[in-house]
Amino acid sequence: MSPITIALPKGRMAEDALAWLTRAGWSRPMAEDARKLVVPSEDGQLEYLLVKPMDVPVFVEQGAADIGIAGLDAVRERAADVYEPLLLPFGHCRLSVAAPANRPNRPLRLEISPRVATKYPHLAEQYFRGRGISAEFIYLNGSVELGPLVDMADLIVDIIQTGSTLRANNLVELRVIMQSQAVLIVNRASFRMHAEAIQPLLRSLRASLTAASPSN
């Protein structure tokens, strides 16, 4: 049978993810050339893909990967139609609206066509339109905080972990759009077509999460 394919987000979250998967007894990726994007697991039963965090939900929805580990923010932003059987205890952050610290203190709903810089055009638009605000969205791929500093944007919608980046750029958090953390996602067809391989993986991961959770 072909191996089960797992999409991992490149970067910091991949390390946390691998630590948890290893603890649950999943076979680790072989140590290979770090530039390789497709890496078989040591026992050959799994195959790991390293992709951009925001793309993990796409790989899984399309079935290029059976399983993925992604931020909830990415899953919602890409509106991925996948199963989300397990929340994972890392990657905690929130998606928020922030503004320059010197913005006059008035409700967002009084804004007329604010310019909003963001990496999350879908969620940002949903949030503003849902409140009847017709914002103008400026899609950026990074350094979103720069938007207000160079007067390209009035507000930003971005991920906040500790808030230190915001403070460093003289921005303040106004509203939380959503709380996010890592989540394990599964392709809807794979969940059924490969149930006999995927269910044990989910069970072992769920068991090790329960064992580690402070409430037990």
Added chain:
Amino acid sequence: MPPSIPRGVADYFGGPAQRRRQLESTLRNLSHAWGYEEIIPPIFEYADMLLTELGDQTAEELYRFFDRDGRVLALRPDLTVPTARIVGSKLYDLPLPQRYFYAGPVFRYEEPRAGRQREFWQAGVELIGVSTPDADAEVLALAALALQAIGLETFRFSLGHLGYFHGLLSRLRLDDQAVDALQKALDRKSEDEVRALTEAWGLRDQDREAVLGLLSLFGPQGDGVLARARALALNQQMRAAVDRLVAVEEQLDRFGVKRFFDIDLADVRAMNYYTGITFKAYTPGIGFSVVNGGRYDNLVGEFGADLPAVGCAFYLDRILLAQIRQFGPPPDPIPQLLVLPCACGEHVSLAQEARTAGWVTAMALGPEPLSRYPLRVQCKCDGQVSLTDAGASRLVSRESWVQALPPLASPPPSTFF
């Protein structure tokens, strides 16, 4: 600049166009063999007809426009509601059961993605007038055998029953918003989300167990899923749903298709009009279901006579895409035989003779690249014809030339049915 086309529509040509028609005719032939006859509803109707109370979840996705009297029309978002209208308002006193097959384009204004365009093709069957488990099983078995006939080698069905979920809801007395949140969480199979909801609502232990238990009610038949479901059932409605699935299973076994079915009682994303069993089919290569169906006992009644019904729809574009991903793209159709022109004009007769004998035959009109046609024929105007087969030519008699052709390879459709 080539002309652009709107988002969500696609041009089909060559192999894929032919394959899509083949899919459709395979499904039509199979349904016909089971006694399902064609019904052809209009492509647009009055919007309020398509927006019954039971079908209103597609309201946002409806393509609506005005006719010249200012009435709101809409393109059909599926073929089940139009079929229910026709039967409920016109055909209700014909002998029951009534079995219908349909195929055609439907339209939904949603974000296009792989296998999900705004115009897409559905084929389907509706079995109207019988509420027994055997009727459910007939549609399920037909669907499974149809996927086999189409040539899909691997696929699985998930089979659920909305009565189980509705029975649970009647016990929990949640408001609409809470039901919506629970449905979403179950659809994602997110245990954490479901648990958070049950905690927020402060459910009693037994109720909470039943809600959380839903997510574990998944697995192949014979896996004890239905026994667990019965143990978690809190009322008669939930038990009745389990009994129904047991009876359906028995009948599926007689059809020899039980092995294709998994039970999934947490699969609660379905059209609003479903009342009983619901099912979906999945196949590798595409992350969405390729068949959706279920029992809808109240929909026909919206339009007149109250008749129970069960049916399903095949998503032809998704099936085509899955086939392409599993087996590669279908070859472009090429005529089996090319007839080259000759001075005496006999080539016209040659072409007709070959077509009568069942050959897909084209007459050369000038620009044909000959190498594209491995089998060619040309009249020599002397009682003989020259036959070229894979580069080798020979002369055969004008009278019996059709018999001299190589054995007629069966045309592609027969590989599917």
